[in-house]
Amino acid sequence: xxxxxxxxxxxxxxxxxxxxxxxxxxxxxxxxxxxxxxxxxxxxxxxxxxxxxxxxxxxxxxxxxxxxxxxxxxxxxxxxxxxxxxxxxxxxxxxxxxxxxxxxxxxxxxxxxxxxxxxxxxxxxxxxxxxxxxxxxxxxxxxxxxxxxxxxxxxxxxxxxxxxxxxxxxxxxxxxxxxxxxxxxxxxxxxxxxxxxxxxxxxxxxxxxxxxxxxxxxxxxxxxxxxxxxxxxxxxxxxxxxxxxxxxxxxxxxxxxxxxxxxxxxxxxxxxxxxxxxxxxxxxxxxxxxxxxxxxxxxxxxx
Numbered sequence: 250x251x252x253x254x255x256x257x258x259x260x261x262x263x264x265x266x267x268x269x270x271x272x273x274x275x276x277x278x279x280x281x282x283x284x285x286x287x288x289x290x291x292x293x294x295x296x297x298x299x300x301x302x303x304x305x306x307x308x309x310x311x312x313x314x315x316x317x318x319x320x321x322x323x324x325x326x327x328x329x330x331x332x333x334x335x336x337x338x339x340x341x342x343x344x345x346x347x348x349x350x351x352x353x354x355x356x357x358x359x360x361x362x363x364x365x366x367x368x369x370x371x372x373x374x375x376x377x378x379x380x381x382x383x384x385x386x387x388x389x390x391x392x393x394x395x396x397x398x399x400x401x402x403x404x405x406x407x408x409x410x411x412x413x414x415x416x417x418x419x420x421x422x423x424x425x426x427x428x429x430x431x432x433x434x435x436x437x438x439x440x441x442x443x444x445x446x447x448x449x450x451x452x453x454x455x456x457x458x459x460x461x462x463x464x465x466x467x468x469x470x471x472x473x474x475x476x477x478x479x480x481x482x483x484x485x486x487x488x489x490x491x492x493x494x495x496x497x498x499x500x501x502x503x504x505x506x507x508x509x510x511x512x513x514x515x516x517x518x519x520x521x522x523x524x525x526x527x528x529x530x531x532x533x534x535x536x537x538x539x540x541x542x543x544x545x546x547x548x549x550x551x552x
Contacts, residue, residue: 340352386444391458405431414449425457430458431459432458487521507533
């Protein structure tokens with residue numbers, strides 16, 4: 250029987266004709282996923298530029314967050330008015346009044362302005378409707394939940410099941426207004442600090458820290474061990490917030506979602522469930538509104 254002739258040793262990956270194409274496609278996919286701004290020949294910087302030795306704009310932080318892009322003329326100018334921390338403003342042209350205002354606001358805050366073409370902006374926004382302008386927002390650095398226990402009588406707000414960033418921003422705004430030391434959010438299946446949260450917080454996210462908890466129930470138990478009284482805001486609560494005199498000490502207020510309220514485990518972990526009396530016909534309040542009313546009553550008791 251004739252001996253088969255082998256095909257020789259298997260070639261290295263870099264020697265195969267398809268390897269370079271696959272590597273290039275993978276690089277483009279990663280750039281889209283991470284939001285890394287790769288300026289093409291049609292884009293050039295205007296004014297200040299990011300330092301050459303700084304972290305790439307799309308690089309992942311320690312907490313896994315990546316920058317996001319706010320697109321559209323109205324959303325961008327509103328974000329800049331609200332003090333959303335941007336790292337770069339991409340602009341195709343400055344013929345629109347809102348775009349010109351965005352450019353001026355970015356210049357006042359020393360946000361790098363990058364003039365770019367349509368193809369480049371389409372690629373950066375992954376095909377989203379951008380109207381010729383996009384603001385890159387830097388990732389938010391979350392605090393540690395234990396860092397919110399400041400002073401002899403800390404006041405902490407914890408949110409359970411809040412999925413709308415605008416509601417989170419409104420809660421942070423109320424927390425800042427009524428003297429809370431910070432807000433705790435679950436790490437998963439919950440709203441995080443995005444551009445939408447920054448806008449609805451009216452800039453208070455710059456002074457009121459938000460912490461992430463891997464497990465909210467476990468974190469509430471840790472607060473209880475640290476001496477805090479944990480009260481959950483719930484329509485079925487037996488005590489009104491206004492009558493909760495124990496709120497004058499170390500206190501954690503837990504706010505649930507508008508539809509489902511507190512989850513079962515979180516409700517069982519709370520020391521007490523409290524409610525906001527509503528003589529009107531509304532069955533429930535928006536989570537941000539409910540948090541604001543409850544925090545007002547708590548601040549009055551603490552005063």
